[in-house]
Amino acid sequence: MANNWTEFEVEAVVRDYFQMLLSEMAGRRFNKTAHRRELKQLLNNRSDASIEFKHQNITAVMMLRQYPYIAGYKPASNYQKALAPAVDSYLTDHPELFALFEADSRVVPEIPTVANLLSRLENAPKREERRHLVREPGAIYIPAQPNYLAMEASNSLLGERGEEFVINYEKARLIHAGEVQLADQIEQVSLTVGPTAGFDIHSYEVDGKDRFIEAKTTKYGKTTPFYVTPNELRFSREHAERYHLYRVFGFRLEPKLFEVSGNLEERCRLIPSQYLASL
Known part of the structure; x- marks a missing residue:
């Protein structure tokens, strides 16, 4: 069995992670292999x-704390106890990062140019990929911070551009199937009707049947949690056979998407995030 990483090694890999994260938030491409090669000299x-x-x-620690994280590193939760305190300690020593996190939640990239839109579709995460939010005992105390992932999710302009990306994908899908007329009829319902509709985009199957699409967009990774409203849940339940959620991720530089079809109450693990209270 491999030896646990030393305190020095853990601090080195945490420092390297934040260097890459800052590059990503600035919209700069970086080479993960080159970072590993340089890091190995210290390990x-x-x-x-x-x-x-x-x-x-x-990444798993950052997601647990609802902070931005590197889109290209999916979360893995089985980490040694020393890792979470090292991440917390780095953030405590660099409080300026919290201002950068908040600013990044407001960043809305232009819709990236993609040569082959149909190649952007991936499979939805498997169940084991979603089991990453495990609390790490022994982490040092950090004063409560905003939920930066929720702040990004509430960015309406980012949502609109993600919807435009999905519309472009849907048009490419229908045109590829030879259904140009159907592609021309796609409607961005979030703008023409509004949130009361319960979905964002009215598209079509190749046989002309309705396809109701809810688009959720993030600049971060594939397994970033997303928020759904009671109205969206109701619509997905009542129109399960024609309902499709498109999760757009990595929207900053390399946008991709996956699809979840049917009733969201059956397809997703739902965690209440707020309650209506009365006395």
Whole structure:
């Protein structure tokens, strides 16, 4: 069994992660292989795979704290106890990062140019990929911070541009199937009707049947949680056979999407985020 990472090694990989995260938030591309190669010089004969996994562990910590994280590192929750305190300590020593996180939640990239839109579709995350929010005992105390992922999710302009990306994808899908007329009839219902509609985009199957689409967009990774309203849940339940949720992710530089069809109450793990209270 591999030895646990030393305190020095953990601090080095955390520092490297934040260097990459800052590059990503600034819209700069970076080479993960080059980062690993440089980092290995500071580590005790760690393999590329073990370094990659440690970066994924840091993503899990960042998601647990509802902070921005590197889109290209999916979360892996089985991390050593020393990792979460090291992340917290780094943030405590660099309080300026919280202002950058807040600013990044407001950033709305232009719709990226994609040569082959149909190649952007991926499979939805598997159940085991979603089991990452495990609380780490022993983490040092950090004063309560805003939920930066929720702040990004509430960014209406980002949502609109994500919807435009999905509309472009849907048009490409129908045109590829030879249904140009149907592609021309796609409607951005979120603008023509508004949130009362319960979905964002009215598209079509190749046989002309309705396809009701809800689009959720993030600049971060594939497993970033998203928010749904009671009205959206109701609509997905009442129109399950024609309902499709498109999750757009990595919207900053490399936008991709996956699709979840049917009743969201059956397809997603739902966690209440607020309550209506009365006395």
